[in-house]
Amino acid sequence: MSRSIRILIPLLVLFAGTLLMLPSCSATYERRNPMGETFPTVTGQSLAGKNAELPTIGRGAPLLLLIGYDQDTQFDLDRWLLALDMAGVQVRLFEVPTIPGMIPRMISGTIDNGMRRGIPEEDWGVVITVYGDAHKIAKFTGNADSLPGRIVLLDADGKVVFFHDRGYSLGTLKKLQAALAALPSSTAMAPAAENRDR
Numbered sequence: 398m399s400r401s402i403r404i405l406i407p408l409l410v411l412f413a414g415t416l417l418m419l420p421s422c423s424a425t426y427e428r429r430n431p432m433g434e435t436f437p438t439v440t441g442q443s444l445a446g447k448n449a450e451l452p453t454i455g456r457g458a459p460l461l462l463l464i465g466y467d468q469d470t471q472f473d474l475d476r477w478l479l480a481l482d483m484a485g486v487q488v489r490l491f492e493v494p495t496i497p498g499m500i501p502r503m504i505s506g507t508i509d510n511g512m513r514r515g516i517p518e519e520d521w522g523v524v525i526t527v528y529g530d531a532h533k534i535a536k537f538t539g540n541a542d543s544l545p546g547r548i549v550l551l552d553a554d555g556k557v558v559f560f561h562d563r564g565y566s567l568g569t570l571k572k573l574q575a576a577l578a579a580l581p582s583s584t585a586m587a588p589a590a591e592n593r594d595r
Contacts, residue, residue: 424497441526457553462491464493
């Protein structure tokens with residue numbers, strides 16, 4: 398076998414393998430409104446290194462999930478976080494970077510380390526990255542037009558009582574506050590600002 402063929406065969410195998418993996422890292426689901434539905438059970442890991450199961454981690458109290466499918470979504474989620482804090486909204490919350498696909502899963506350590514560099518260590522516990530079960534969340538909310546965050550408020554049983562996927566606005570914040578106020582008042586909640594130091 399000639400030297401050029403010996404070099405070409407591994408390259409062709411690598412190329413074919415890459416083509417097989419591409420569909421698993423580029424699945425796009427149409428945007429949808431999951432109001433009234435129960436959030437799927439998914440497992441992720443906080444940037445602090447702790448495993449977490451959603452929405453189980455929030456059962457018994459309302460839980461606000463700020464879901465992002467794209468690195469640039471952070472701008473939208475930061476506006477939500479700032480507005481929630483300034484408005485004194487009291488609810489347990491998690492940022493949930495949701496990254497479907499086999500390739501991201503293979504380099505998850507590199508991705509997580511990149512996020513840690515841009516987030517203060519005291520906030521690592523509130524960021525739960527989902528890789529393996531990411532497709533469940535993507536199907537649930539849709540990940541087409543991934544730029545705006547998906548803002549999902551769950552009741553004490555994990556059911557969606559508020560959903561928004563069109564970017565932050567003051568009017569939407571007021572709707573979220575109204576949805577939160579409509580939940581049973583006996584449910585204990587932690588202020589959003591205090592929630593960031595788990």
